[in-house]
Amino acid sequence: MNRRDDQPEKQPVTPATGDTVPEQRAAGTTAPSGRVPGPRPADAMLASAPPPAPPAPGAPGRPSDASATGRPGTGARDGYGAASAADGSAGYGTATGTGRPGTGTDPDRYGAASDRPGTGGPDGYGTASASGTGRPGAKPNTDGAVVSYESRYDHWIGGEYVPPARGQYFENPSPVDGRPFTEIARGTAEDVEKALDAAHAAAPGWGRTSVAERAGILLKIADRMEAGLEQLAVAETWDNGKPVRETLAADIPLAIDHFRYFAGALRAQEGGLSELDDDTVAYHFHEPLGVVAQIIPWNFPILMATWKLAPALAAGNAVVLKPAEQTPASIHVWLSLVADLLPPGVLNVVNGFGVEAGKPLASSPRVAKIAFTGETTTGRLIMQYASENIKPVTLELGGKSPNIFFDDVSRADDDFLDKALEGFTMFALNQGEVCTCPSRALIQRGHYGEFLEAGIARTEAIVAGHPLDTDTMIGAQASNDQLQKILSYLDIGQQEGAKILTGGQRIEHGGDLAGGYYVQPTVFEGDNRMRVFQEEIFGPVVAVTSFSDFDDAITTANDTLYGLGAGVWTREANTAYRAGRAIQAGRVWTNCYHAYPAHAAFGGYKQSGIGRETHRMMLDHYQQTKNLLVSYSPKKLGFF
Known part of the structure; x- marks a missing residue:
């Protein structure tokens, strides 16, 4: 780090x-059985695809006024929103069903009656209707705050x-x-x-x-x-x-x-x-x-x-x-x-x-x-x-985790390819402030151009905005010092000759967010010897390079002081097993990333730590x- x-x-x-x-x-984070409530079931810390454009969150409300009281998260299919009232008057709970927090009409979704996260008037992050209009949830210590x-x-x-x-x-x-x-x-x-x-x-x-x-x-x-x-x-x-x-x-x-x-x-x-x-x-x-x-x-x-x-x-x-x-x-x-x-x-x-x-x-x-x-x-x-x-x-x-994408990932335009592209974009999860951030993307040359182009498009689809808005996918860096450190590495990378393919700038929000610590998700293209490949930036920055074959991938992946995490993406079981064993890291995600189940040991090799x-x-x-x-x-x- x-x-x-x-x-x-x-x-x-x-x-x-x-x-x-x-x-x-x-x-990291731990998910029940390695899963997290999200848009659809997936063995990932966040689900395999972002929720379908939820409405902007509204002001938190009070417990249900419906005939049956409910705890946070109740609703028609376990969502925060109301199941029966278009205006959300039923609050957190409804008479039609109970469930756990974070689920909705589809399995493992926040949403409620309209299949949109958090709909319903006074029930927290929802809006007054399913139309999707609203404002970010009330900030702490203000009217309507939870x-x-x-x-x-x-x-x-x-x-x-x-x-x-x-x-x-x-x-x-x-x-x-x-x-x-x-x-x-x-x-x-x-x-x-x-x-x-x-x-x-x-x-x-x-x-x-x-x-x-x-x-x-x-x-x-x-x-x-x-x-x-x-x-x-x-x-x-x-x-x-x-x-x-x-x-x-x-x-x-x-x-x-x-x-x-x-x-x-x-x-x-x-x-x-x-x-x-x-x-x-x-x-x-x-x-x-x-x-x-x-x-x-x-x-x-x-x-x-x-x-x-x-x-x-x-x-x-x-x-x-x-x-x-x-x-x-x-x-x-x-x-x-x-x-x-x-x-x-x-x-x-x-x-x-x-x-x-x-x-x-x-x-x-x-x-x-x-x-x-x-x-x-x-x-x-x-x-x-x-x-x-x-x-x-x-x-x-610390860590400087490699995320390896073999040629066969792009063999078909299917769910697995879509999942792998999400895996590429996982460098922006938690604003990149994760010790296992997949901050080095290694893409095999046979599909390098097309996969990278799709990865950039996925990165540019990340929604920046108010952290209390459920539409927002990337929020603020944890401190101004951390923001300045990230910005300094954006300069360092360019001085070394790395090319910025997308991002690379501070985000200057206005209004309620003025003065906050925001930066664009950034994709660098360069060489593994560069500092942006070797030093932990701890921000939404990924450095991309290519590799020729299996041995080249493993050599590049292990060329780091750290050994905390790594990702391997391939349709071939033999390749997946051999790569996972050859990479010098305590956690090797295979065809997934950023899953942290409580019952899987987590810790590092080399200078990434001692113990688990x-x-x-x-x-x-x-x-x-x-x-x-x-x-x-x-x-x-x-x-x-």
Whole structure:
């Protein structure tokens, strides 16, 4: 990864160079069974095709006035909109059916009665009719909004909000319009120590809680999140800048599923017993580590917190969590929904900047493990801090993922080709702020021209706009610093001789979006030796080149410092298998991309990290094994 450091536009401090512990993005999202509610079923984080032109979202409404009450997401076929009232007066629920959030008249769609996402007057993102007219959903803290932020957030320590020890706060702007919308406590080492005190007080009792009880609490957390899905989605969009259609369809549903997955994985976990002989037995027990530190990135704030929290809490640990200073607010909206479910001190949140709060947390001898997602250079610092105290780490770091398209992809003009073109365009998902962003597209020469032309057309069809509009496919970059970094790489690429095929400019929205951090999806054409091919840009930028044959594809794919993710697209099973095994990456998507199911291990090779996220093996990452070696024989060994 190139640079995803502390981005100080939110406060007047410039962290010391080389000494920061900034939190960066982490990759990815988890979908139930590897799927996300979307336009139609697909094993992808977003569905295989964008929804058919949904109407612009309207102001959120209240629960149903229909004869049968419903929870968020109810409707004729499980959509947000009303099933029976053209004006949407039935609100969220209708008397005709119930269902889960995010579905509609077609399987897995937001929409409601008219087969258009979010139709219906006061029911959130819908409009007053199926005609498709309306405005973006109401922003937080305005009339009709589904979520309101507090004017100030302190640290969450020991089950209550605690002011910062030094009384300092920093402003938190929304990437949507660049304007501050809340203040966040600016934590220091003193605040970290308070949080560790609370965590250590709570850890023994929480670790002795039965697995059934802990699993039950995780399930309740998931239920609360599902009931507040729309609230969390809007909060995440406003804090991070990503389109609400992604937070509704991916980020929050995947976080919900992650808690449910680890509730089940914990109940299914068993210890071990080995009978060494008739009189000697080895017992193996899983025990929690105790108090663990978690440093969360800014690209998926709630989801990445969930990736770490769910297994840590399931395993019986107490947690001190530090959100990214770029996106510190949405986790507090999440806390407002679920915090009462956990005993005081089991989860503690200390806000602040890397050098001031992250470093004291990562270097503390009072933590039993450090989990970090961010850039590779900061990961090295985390390892250094942990090594001073002989503490284990999990590091999910940078990537420069190759996305390989073999000639046979274009053998027919069919659904598979359409799916592959969407796979090409996945570099723009989440504004490219994904550690596994498919930022290097390798296209075999036999179909290079026609496939690239179609890929450019698909890229140019991406809709930029208001992040709270469900039509919008690409929103704002997470911070002004990140925007400036992306713009600098657009210049670097051209100076190196790379050719911009589409995009390449900042988007200057007016009106409510003036001052926001927007950039066009950009396709470069060049050579794998260029910096835009080798360095992580962390924006909606893909660098394209060609390859001649299988060996050339693998050589180019592996010519990188990183090894987090990769994509392989081919109709030939033998090619798919051999390429997947030959690529040096921890996750190789085959004929798909950006799917993050909870039960598939995720992590990197080379300089992309240590350890894994997701999958039941994460329980092992947050536990230690106790062996009782027991002799039942009354006889001595006979040595003395």
